Amino acid sequence: MLLSMIVAIAIGAFVGKQMKLKRLINAHQEANSMIRNNQNKLEHQVAKIDSDNRREAEEYRRNTNDELDLQSNNNESRIKRLNERDNYLRITEKRVNEHKQHLTEMKLKNDQQKEVINKTLQHADQLIETYHHNLQEQGHLNDMDAKTMIINDTSNQLKRESDVNVKYDEDLIATRAPKLANTVIINAIQCGPEDIPRSHIERSIVVPNEVVKSKIIGKDFEHLRLLETLCGVDLIFDPDNPMSLYISSADAIRRETARVAINSLIVSNQITNNTIETQVNKAEKLVMEDLRKTGEDTVEKLKLGWMHPEFMKIIGRLKFRTSYGQNVLYHSIEVAQLAGALADELGLDPRMAKRAGLLHDVGKSIDHEVDGTHVELGVKLAKTYREDPIIVNAIAAHHGDVEPKSPYAILVSTADGISGARPGARSESVEEYINRLKSLEAIADKQDGVKESYAIQAGRELRIIVNPKQLDDGASDRLTDHVRNQIQNELSYPGKIKVTTIRKFKSIQYVGGGPKRKNKRFAKAN
DSSP, rough: OOHHHHHHHHHHHHHHHHHHHHHHHHHHHHHHHHHHHHHHHHHHHHHHHHHHHHHHHHHHHHHHHHHHHHHHHHHHHHHHHHHHHHHHHHHHHHEEEEEEEEHHHHHHHHHHHHHHHHHHHHHHHHHHHHHHHHHHHHHHOOOHHHHHHHHHHHHHOOOOHHHHHHHHHHHHHHHHHHHHHHHHHHHHHSSSOOOOOOOOOOOOEEEOOHHHHHHHOOOOGHHOOOOOOOHTTTTEEEESSTTTTEESSSHHHHHHHHHHHHHHHHTTTSSSSSHHHHHHHHHHHHHHHHHHHHHHHHHHHHHHHOHHHHHHHHHHHHOEETTEEEEEHHHHHHHHHHHHHHHHHTTOOOHHHHHHHHHTTTTGTTTTTSSOOOHHHHHHHHHHTTTHHHHHHHHHHHTTTSOSSSHHHHHHHHHHHHHHTTTOOOOOOOHHHHHHHHHHHHHHHHHEEEEEEEEETTTTTEEEETTTTEEEEEEHHHHHHHHHHHHHOOOOOOOOOOOOOOOOOOOEEEEESSSOOOOEEOOOOO
């Protein structure tokens, strides 16, 4: 048994050794094969690299030869150009020397002529001095007196001719002025403003259903009262149309803020105290942004150039202001276009005229909030935002309150009259307008001591002329105050009315030419 195990182990060892020897022989064979393969690859790569190097060297040699040939050709060209340049410089130098010699000769001739001229001038001065001396001896008049006499005679003659020409031009202009003015106005109207439809400012909102209505009202009218407080308006449901909510306020901007806020609440369908405050704040910002954008669009449309951003926002407020049913913003745009067309017809600056026309009623944007007439407020606004004095004067003079200092003020006043007087511009009828003027004059005429009264400036001013024999200055002042109070209590009127009482006494006496006489006349002040 033990012998068998030994024999088996020996046989196993011998077989293992033979297998290891066989694997070793196979490994040697594989290594030799790999060495041969790698050697072949290496020889192939060496041959390829050697071939590539020879090809690159040949190509580099050809390129180098080509570059050398090209550089050689360029050098030959440069040498040729340098030779040509050298020839040109020699020719130029020769010409310069010739010109220099010519100039030297000319200078010599000029010096000779200058000497001759100086001698001639000296001789002329001597002749003039001799002439003046002889003239003074014969005419007994020195040079200064003669010059003064000639200047005075010429000045008087020119003045007479100028007066005649000016008088002729004034007569000609006075004759042609009405026809020319009509032509200019007609041309301006035809090419000036656009016919903009009358803008309607919403005052009511239609509520979609009873559920939304109850949410808007809230418990014990809580939501409705909060909206009224935040927006500064009165909200009233129409008894005849229960789903129509009427917004009541004298301030159109507050009405618009309330309308935008309520519409946003209806769309969101979330109506609580917090959402009401949030939507009202958003509506105020939207309305203010719309005012600014409206002002910017208006200024850009009229091509007026730069204007202060806050001033453009104030212009946008005119969108919510009306006068006799006419939207003040559209009226101002129309006046600007008409004034620009008139200025263009007369050869003036259209941009200045349009700017003054747009701003002429800007005071109406704040006349509900600040005391003063719209003219006074417009002048203050224009001065605050540093507008040109010409524009400030045009605003102040467009109703005749002050004297116009430039043609632009007259153009704005004319354009304002055209815009307000055109058919359909304002909703007040002719009968109402005439009755209003008659009512103003009737109140003044029935007062004691009143001689005459005139309602002027479309009823914006009432001028009363009193009899100076019946009323003194104190009584005239009391009469003015009484008429103002009576107009305020008895009449309805737009804007403000200026009441002016005039008491002026003029006495004229004549001396000679018959018995003494005394003539007293009463005249109204300008």
